[in-house]
Amino acid sequence: MTLSFDLPKPLNVAVPPAPVTLKDSPLYLPGTSCLIKHQVPLANFTSFKVGGPAEWFVAPKNLEELQASLKWAYSEKLPVTSLGAGSNLLISDRGLPGLVISTRNLRYIRCDQETGQLTASAGEPMAAIAWEAAKRGWEGLEWAIGIPGTVGGAVVMNAGAHKRCTAEILVSTQILSSDGTLENFTPEDLGYSYRTSNLQGNSRFVVQATFQLRPGADPEKVKAATKEDLAQRHSTQPYDSPSCGSVFRNPHPHYAASLIEQTGLKGYRIGGAQVAYKHANFILNNGGATASDIFQLICYVQQQVAERWSVRLETEVKILGEFQRA
Numbered sequence: 001m002t003l004s005f006d007l008p009k010p011l012n013v014a015v016p017p018a019p020v021t022l023k024d025s026p027l028y029l030p031g032t033s034c035l036i037k038h039q040v041p042l043a044n045f046t047s048f049k050v051g052g053p054a055e056w057f058v059a060p061k062n063l064e065e066l067q068a069s070l071k072w073a074y075s076e077k078l079p080v081t082s083l084g085a086g087s088n089l090l091i092s093d094r095g096l097p098g099l100v101i102s103t104r105n106l107r108y109i110r111c112d113q114e115t116g117q118l119t120a121s122a123g124e125p126m127a128a129i130a131w132e133a134a135k136r137g138w139e140g141l142e143w144a145i146g147i148p149g150t151v152g153g154a155v156v157m158n159a160g161a162h163k164r165c166t167a168e169i170l171v172s173t174q175i176l177s178s179d180g181t182l183e184n185f186t187p188e189d190l191g192y193s194y195r196t197s198n199l200q201g202n203s204r205f206v207v208q209a210t211f212q213l214r215p216g217a218d219p220e221k222v223k224a225a226t227k228e229d230l231a232q233r234h235s236t237q238p239y240d241s242p243s244c245g246s247v248f249r250n251p252h253p254h255y256a257a258s259l260i261e262q263t264g265l266k267g268y269r270i271g272g273a274q275v276a277y278k279h280a281n282f283i284l285n286n287g288g289a290t291a292s293d294i295f296q297l298i299c300y301v302q303q304q305v306a307e308r309w310s311v312r313l314e315t316e317v318k319i320l321g322e323f324q325r326a
């Protein structure tokens, strides 16, 4: 008996291509060669070395790309987060929604010998401008050498050290609003006080800042003073493990470090996060800490200090994204 059967005929049906969504394809900002990336892990963009992914991430190289980034976020109805060196940020393990704009590619320093003014872009490290000033024999930025943040972060945070701060030397700052307007602001416009400005918690973007320095000193003398400031910091603060510097603001007239130390919390750990022995206002990532470990430790320190001293410690570190108290 012979069995015969027909081979199935190939179906001549066009298979529709997989739908191309915004998230599948590399995206360039309209009219630029600037890439917007999807789901970029942020841990390596913060000094704590923790944090989940940015939904979208862009690192513009100039003002046009920065403006295009904001415009794109606006058109896609996405929230925007500005990211400097990430040295004052605790980002959730779940990451951040919307567009994260990094200033890492916005780099220039201009010095005006006649006026003694130094202008630097948002992404320029504070250490770089402090050293540039020192090499020229310009005084006024020695204190900034050990601050591991950027010019943009310093203007927003009113960063300071050795009883000096950003607001004291700021002449003006150029700021981009979410509607694309570019404006110059003076320190008087920015509501400065201790580690605070009215730029915190809103979507205005610091593009550049101009500082008034004092030219005419011996460069060797200014370099020596700058190195001394750095050495002094390294001898009193733990720089060998990831941290965000001081976690809490000093609650006037107290020092946060002293209250934490006297509460017996030096060395206290939750997961991979630990209150530093060298400086009790530092929390260290001792390897393998999650953002949640650090957050729980912050809450624990706040609670213990409040119980012991009736003082509520406010955080200096900016806590971004979703966190849950244990």
Ligand SMILES: Cc1cc2nc3c(=O)[nH]c(=O)nc-3n(C[C@H](O)[C@H](O)[C@H](O)COP(=O)(O)OP(=O)(O)OC[C@H]3O[C@@H](n4cnc5c(N)ncnc54)[C@H](O)[C@@H]3O)c2cc1C
Residues within 6 Å of the ligand: 047, 081, 082, 083, 084, 085, 086, 087, 088, 089, 103, 122, 146, 147, 148, 149, 150, 151, 152, 153, 154, 155, 156, 157, 158, 159, 160, 161, 195, 200, 201, 204, 205, 206, 207, 238, 239, 243, 244, 245, 246, 318
């Ligand atoms: C070891 C160590 C030591 C430290 N010591 C000091 C110290 O002595 N004094 C001190 O003041 N701080 C200190 N810090 C904290 C930190 O360096 C400062 O707060 C710094 O100014 C933050 O700058 P950043 O570029 O890292 O900002 P980020 O941490 O990236 O951001 C801080 C805030 O500024 C916003 N931001 C950043 N850039 C821009 C921009 N261009 N436009 C608009 N918003 C922006 C962010 O959205 C965020 O709200 C220390 C940190 C570490 C890790």
